[in-house]
Amino acid sequence: MNGIGFVKGMLVTLRHFVNTYVDDLRYGFRKYSPDVDNFETRQGTKAEGAFTVQYPEEKLAMPERFRFVPFLVVNDYDHPEAPGKDWCTSCGICAKVCPPQCIWIVRSNDPVTGRPVPEPEAFFIDIDICMNCGFCAEFCPFDAIKMDHDYELSSYDRTTNHVFDKQKLSKEFKYWKTIAPTRAVEEMQARGGWEHKDAQKAARRGGADAGKDAKREEVRARKAEAAAPTAAPAAEAVAEAPKPAAEVKAEPAAAPAAEGARPWEESHDQREARKQAALARKAARAAKKDG
Ligand code: SF4
Ligand code: SF4
Incomplete structure (x- = not known):
């Protein structure tokens, strides 16, 4: 019958309308408290009423695959x-596949020999032209470019401020692990790179320790058996011993937990300060070694 769909739609709207007031009664003034659990409940899949996110005090959690x-x-x-x-080798693939052509790369050259060096001297992205398609990240053979979660980039400057240079674009690998923990670990495993090797080494060390513990348990059980022949056979004690190294599977490295503020809220200056401090520490270590 004509109009049934319309009536159904209006009933859905009515349900949300009524539930908005039910939510008001349920949460009262707590509705707008900064209590995260409360916010998550209201924003979650079970939320019923029509609500407004009190941005910028409240922000929706970004799904891992969100891309900006x-x-x-x-x-x-x-x-x-x-x-x-x-990580970028300035191969130029991202610039080639970028549909609106908003990436510019200048490759480094060795100052002495003049030969190309696999790292970019300069790297620019015009964020006003970028359409956030993610092709650059998909095609990069070195996992060196990723889609960010930082969407608060507006400014009054409509000229050069929106052309991000290498300094502004560069972020630590640990940042990627924080915003996309699952994908970062999957990629580490597929790549088998240094970060994954570190995790494997740690797992092997743990496995070796477990193996030693197992042997120690076995010896203890044999001694106990020799001292008391009527005691339960050593095989039972061995069965309860921890698994040897070969059976202990390597676990991927756990992604670091976000610390207090959202990591993408760290300002460029703060990141730079951390980088400079790290470089200073490295220089001090080198000086100490030489001295
Ligand atoms: S970001 Fe990746 S694809 Fe782009 S130039 Fe660097 S290494 Fe090549
Ligand atoms: S996400 Fe932006 S920079 Fe990357 S390919 Fe798409 S338009 Fe180009």
């Missing part, structure tokens, strides 16, 4: 060998 303007991955600033080293 890309950023460049660099080594963590506390990396022992190469703090802040670019």
Whole structure:
């Protein structure tokens, strides 16, 4: 019958309308409290009423696959060998696949030999042109460019402020692990890179310890058996011993928990300060070694 769909739609609207007031009664003034659990409940899948997010005091949690303007991955600033080293090799693939052509890259050259060096001297993205498609991140063969979660980029400057340079685009690998923990670990495993090797080494060390414990238990059980022949056979004690190293599976490294403020709220200056502090620490270590 004509009009049934319309009536159904209006009933859904009516349900949300009524539930909005039911929510008001249920949460009272707590509705607008900064209590995170309360906020999550109201914003979650079970939320019923029509609500308004009190932005910027309240912000919706970003799903892991959310994508905004890309950023460049660099080594963590506390990396022992190469703090802040670019992962980008300036191969130029991202610039080629970018549909609106908003990426510019200048490749580095060795100042002595003049030969190309696999790192970018300059890297620019015009964030006003970027359409957040994520092609650059999909095609990068070195996992060096990722889609960011930082969507608060508006400013009054409509000229050069929106052309992000390498300094502004570069963020530590640990930042990527914080905003996309599942994908970061999947990629680490697929890549088998240094970060994954570190995790494997830690797991092997744990496995070796477990193996030693197992042997110790076995010896203890044999001694107990020799001392008391009527006691339960050693095999039972061995069965309860921890598994040997070979059976202990390597666990992927756990992603670090977000610390207090959302990581993408860290300002560029704060990141730079941390990077400079890391470089200073590295220089001090090198000086101490030489001295
Ligand atoms: S595709 Fe990756 S490695 Fe190549 S230039 Fe772009 S970001 Fe750098
Ligand atoms: S997200 Fe898309 S538009 Fe933006 S820089 Fe990457 S490829 Fe270009």
